[in-house]
Amino acid sequence: MALSQEQLDFFAAQGYLKFGPLLEPKEIEALRAEYDEVFRQAVEGNSFRNLSLDDGGDAKQKAAATKQMLQICQMCERSLAFRKLLYDTRVLDAVQDLIGPNIMLFHDQALSKPARTGGAVSWHQDNGYWRCRPANLVSCWMTLDDADVANGAMQVIPGSHLKPVWHDKNEETNALLKIRDVDESKAVVVDLPAGGAMFHHCQTLHYTAPNTTDRPRRAFAIHFMTPGTRDRKGEPMRVDFHHPLLRASV
Ligand SMILES: O=C(O)CCC(=O)C(=O)O
Secondary structure, three states, X not given: OOOOHHXXXXXXHHOEEEEOOOOOHHHHHHHHHHHHHHHHHHHHHOOOEEOOOHHHOOHHHHHHOOOEOEEEEOHHHOOHHHHHHHOOHHHHHHHHHXXXXXXXXXXXXXXXXXXXXXXXXXXXXXXXXXXXXXXXXXXXXXEOOOEOOOOXXXXXXXXXXHOOOOOEEOOOOOOOEEOOOOOHHHOEEEOEOOOOEEEEEOOOOEEEOOOOOOOOEEEEEEEXXXXXXXXXXXXXXXXXXXXXXXXXXX
């Protein structure tokens, strides 16, 4: 067991769990360099989204954007270093304790809030976007920089994973959904050191604020599911190149 009974009970009741530090200083340094290089190439090739813009933004809008919540889906298909993280036993052992020994990748994503210009991600449950069934997916969100409320640490509403909520189309940006009536007085800021991580359930309400500091906030999230998970159309998710089986117990 990677997680103690106390940690498992906390996750079951609260829908999130602070974990780690996960990465060693040398790994953080190497991953930061790789992350920045992948983003450099993505900007050059216009192969990223700015979630602060309508529909992720076209190349011209992205170049002119004053708010930047940058997203690259499937880092694992652009970088071997990030692909290796999907199979990292430090992560998978904990995921196994949370969802069992058969683990598939739903997807991964890099989420970058540049210093000063980094934009917010509005309150949402991940499964408001995904609409997977059963709703038991778990994410590991790790940060390569110290993350606090000022540069866009994760904020969560404890216990919110117990009930799905309705998501509206966001009128400010089509790239993000929005939820009515979040009781922000219940929000908990999950500060993390560089190399730290947080697990959250796919129904846990979460939010990240704009980055108002001179420090970047570079995060990487891995979203895990169990075989047999059905997508929004009710189709079973198949193991394939984009959704590898990461661990199996036969
Ligand atoms: O990294 C962020 O700022 C937001 C991440 C997020 O909302 C997610 O992983 O679902």
